[in-house]
Amino acid sequence: MIRVVERVLPARLGTGFRWLLASSWLTNLGDGLAAAAGPLLIASLTRDPLMISLSALVGWAPQLLFSLYAGVLSDRHDRRRIVMVANLARAVVLAVLVVLLATGTVTVVTALIMLTLRAVAEVFADNATATLTPTMVDRDDLVVANARLGTGFITLNQLAGPPIGAALFAVGYTWPFASQLLLVLAGVLLVSRISLPPHGRQAGDPKPDTIRELVAGFRWTIKHAAVRTLALTILIFNFTFGAAWSVLVLYAQDQLGLGDIGFGLMSTISGIGGLIGTALYGTITRRLSLGALMRIGLIIETLTHLGLALTHSPWVAGGIFLVFGAHAFIWGTTSVTIRQRAVPRELQGRVGAVNTICVFGGLVVGSLIGGILATSFGVAAPFWFAFAGSAVFVVLLWRQLLHIAHD
Numbered sequence: 001m002i003r004v005v006e007r008v009l010p011a012r013l014g015t016g017f018r019w020l021l022a023s024s025w026l027t028n029l030g031d032g033l034a035a036a037a038g039p040l041l042i043a044s045l046t047r048d049p050l051m052i053s054l055s056a057l058v059g060w061a062p063q064l065l066f067s068l069y070a071g072v073l074s075d076r077h078d079r080r081r082i083v084m085v086a087n088l089a090r091a092v093v094l095a096v097l098v099v100l101l102a103t104g105t106v107t108v109v110t111a112l113i114m115l116t117l118r119a120v121a122e123v124f125a126d127n128a129t130a131t132l133t134p135t136m137v138d139r140d141d142l143v144v145a146n147a148r149l150g151t152g153f154i155t156l157n158q159l160a161g162p163p164i165g166a167a168l169f170a171v172g173y174t175w176p177f178a179s180q181l182l183l184v185l186a187g188v189l190l191v192s193r194i195s196l197p198p199h200g201r202q203a204g205d206p207k208p209d210t211i212r213e214l215v216a217g218f219r220w221t222i223k224h225a226a227v228r229t230l231a232l233t234i235l236i237f238n239f240t241f242g243a244a245w246s247v248l249v250l251y252a253q254d255q256l257g258l259g260d261i262g263f264g265l266m267s268t269i270s271g272i273g274g275l276i277g278t279a280l281y282g283t284i285t286r287r288l289s290l291g292a293l294m295r296i297g298l299i300i301e302t303l304t305h306l307g308l309a310l311t312h313s314p315w316v317a318g319g320i321f322l323v324f325g326a327h328a329f330i331w332g333t334t335s336v337t338i339r340q341r342a343v344p345r346e347l348q349g350r351v352g353a354v355n356t357i358c359v360f361g362g363l364v365v366g367s368l369i370g371g372i373l374a375t376s377f378g379v380a381a382p383f384w385f386a387f388a389g390s391a392v393f394v395v396l397l398w399r400q401l402l403h404i405a406h407d
Helices: 002-008 015-045 049-076 079-102 108-136 139-171 174-191 210-223 225-245 248-255 260-287 290-310 314-342 345-377 381-397
Strands: none
Touching: 015 049, 015 108, 015 139, 015 174, 015 248, 015 260, 049 079, 049 108, 049 210, 049 248, 049 345, 079 108, 079 174, 108 139, 108 314, 108 345, 139 174, 139 260, 139 314, 210 225, 210 345, 225 248, 225 290, 225 314, 225 345, 225 381, 248 260, 260 314, 290 314, 290 381, 314 345, 345 381
16 A cells, blocks of 8 residues: 555655645646536536537636736735635635525525635635645656646546536536535645745845836746747637537537536536546657647647537537547646746746636636627537638647747
8 A cells, every 4th residue: 555655655755745745636626616617507507509608718817917917926925824815715615606506596696706705815826726736746746746736626626526516506506616625624624734934025025016016027928939929829729618518518418418417517527538638648748749639639628629619419519528628638738837947936826827817818808708608600600610720720830839948
C-alpha cells in the first residue's frame, strides 16, 4: 500500500502538496455537484434559452471582471489566507442559497444572484490556489503535480460530481448545494495545514500600485512567445466553445432527449475521456512536439462542434464527449505546466490572471452569442457557429502554434 501511495503521490512533492491535493479534490467534487445542479436549477425555474444561457454567463463573467485584481492580491499577500477567506465567503453564499431553496422562496433572479456571488468568491480562491503548486513543488516535478491535480479534477469535478449532483437534484433541489457547502468547508480546513515560504510584500517595500502591478503582468505575458501564443489560442477557442456549451443543458434535453441524470452523465463521459488522456499523456508528449499536439487538439475541438451539431443520438454524442474529454485534459495540463515553468514566482498570480481573462473573456462573449442563436434558430445553431468559427481560427493560428515551447 505504501508503495502504491509513493507511486501515485511521491514523497518528494512534500506534505504541503498532499494537503493541497486533498483540499483540491474535495472542492472539485463540490464544484462537480454544482456544475450539474446550477444549470438544472435555472432550467427548473425558466425555459427561456437566454435566461438559461445566463446561468453559464454568471459563472464565467466574474472570472473576467475580477481575475486581474485577484492576481494582484495573490502576488501581494498571503496566498494561503486568500484561499481560506475566499472559500469561507463561498460557503456563506451557499448557506444562503440552501436556506432559500429549503424555504421555497428562491426565484430565477435570486438563484442567478447567488450563483454569481459564489462565482466571485471562487475567482479569488482559484487564482491563489493556482499559485501554490509552483511555490511548494520543484520545477522538474510540476508535470507530476499538475497531472495529480488534473486527475482529481477529472475524476471528481467531471466524472463523479455531475451525475451525483444531478441525482441529488432529482431527490431535492437543496441537496447538491448543501453537499458543496460541506465540501468547501472541509477544503478550507485542509488548506489551513499548509505552510508556505515568505512571499508577497515585505516590510519596507514601496506602497502598492495596482495599475503598475497589472501592467507588469500583461507586459511579461506579451513578451514571452509560448505563454503569449497559449493565451491567444485560449481566448479565441473559448469564444466558440462558450457559444456552444452555454446551452448544453437545453441541447441535451431537446436534441438528445436526455433527462436530468442523462445531462450529468454527459459530463461523466467527458471525464472518462480525460482519464484516458491522463493515461496516454506521457506517451503522447514523448512522441509529438507541443506544436503538433496543439494543432491536433484544435482540430479535435473543431470536429467536436460539427459532430454535436449533426447528431441526435445520445450514443454518438457520448462518443464525441469521450474524445473531447481526452483532448481537454491533454491541452489543459500542457498549457498549465508551460505557464508555471516559464513564469517567475512573483508573477504567478498576475500572469495566471491574464490567462484566466483570456479563458473567460471568450466564454462570456460566446455565451451571449449562444443564447441569442439558440433563441432565434434552435439549440443546434450555437454548435454550427462554433464549428465554423473554430475552423476559421485553426487556419489563422496554424503557424503561431509552432511558437509553443517548454520554456
